[in-house]
Amino acid sequence: NAGVTQTPKFRILKIGQSMTLQCTQDMNHNYMYWYRQDPGMGLKLIYYSVGAGITDKGEVPNGYNVSRSTTEDFPLRLELAAPSQTSVYFCASSHDYLSPNEQFFGPGTRLTVL
Amino acid sequence: DAKTTQPNSMESNEEEPVHLPCNHSTISGTDYIHWYRQLPSQGPEYVIHGLTSNVNNRMASLAIAEDRKSSTLILHRATLRDAAVYYCILTITQGGSEKLVFGKGTKLTVNP
Numbered sequence: 114n115a116g117v118t119q120t121p122k123f124r125i126l127k128i129g130q131s132m133t134l135q136c137t138q139d140m141n142h143n144y145m146y147w148y149r150q151d152p153g154m155g156l157k158l159i160y161y162s163v164g165a166g167i168t169d170k171g172e173v174p175n176g177y178n179v180s181r182s183t184t185e186d187f188p189l190r191l192e193l194a195a196p197s198q199t200s201v202y203f204c205a206s207s208h209d210y211l212s213p214n215e216q217f218f219g220p221g222t223r224l225t226v227l
Numbered sequence: 228d229a230k231t232t233q234p235n236s237m238e239s240n241e242e243e244p245v246h247l248p249c250n251h252s253t254i255s256g257t258d259y260i261h262w263y264r265q266l267p268s269q270g271p272e273y274v275i276h277g278l279t280s281n282v283n284n285r286m287a288s289l290a291i292a293e294d295r296k297s298s299t300l301i302l303h304r305a306t307l308r309d310a311a312v313y314y315c316i317l318t319i320t321q322g323g324s325e326k327l328v329f330g331k332g333t334k335l336t337v338n339p
């Protein structure tokens with residue numbers, strides 16, 4: 114299994130541009146998550162999904178959108194990028210029938226907005 | 228949200244045991260204590276979790292105080308590969324899903 118994969122690894126955006134961060138998992142997990150990590154800080158939850166077609170906001174959802182059309186994919190959309198969105202973005206997934214859930218993280222996407 | 232308190236940094240020598248402390252005085256009866264670690268330039272990875280009893284796995288041991296207001300992650304023999312940021316986390320349940328609420332963690336430096 115590849116686990117959780119994210120693309121791209123790095124990206125530089127100009128202010129006002131848009132982009133989609135891709136996340137795919139091959140573990141048949143229903144739960145998926147998007148986090149951001151600012152320098153020297155812990156991770157903050159942006160959005161999460163408990164299954165295809167179901168998404169909900171986390172702690173810092175403003176400026177982002179998500180969709181979940183399949184179990185495997187959970188893309189994160191940035192509209193009108195701002196310098197405050199410069200961060201490292203991590204996608205994660207977990208089982209839904211094991212409690213507590215162990216989350217499996219991807220390698221991250223480093224985004225810079227100039 | 229239940230909060231955890233960890234030292235910002237700790238240092239250890241290779242092949243020596245490391246005890247990473249965590250205070251969680253506001254823990255509720257159903258909160259699990261999780262530990263994740265983040266190696267440089269990688270995503271976090273699960274280390275161990277526990278509820279009331281001490282736990283052991285291939286990576287580490289988790290010692291939980293009797294009143295559950297503190298816990299200690301024990302690496303029995305630190306290696307250079309254990310240099311990472313270690314997060315002590317209490318999960319919260321929201322919308323039917325458990326959430327990990329990350330603090331800043333403890334940065335562990337392992338000296339050769």
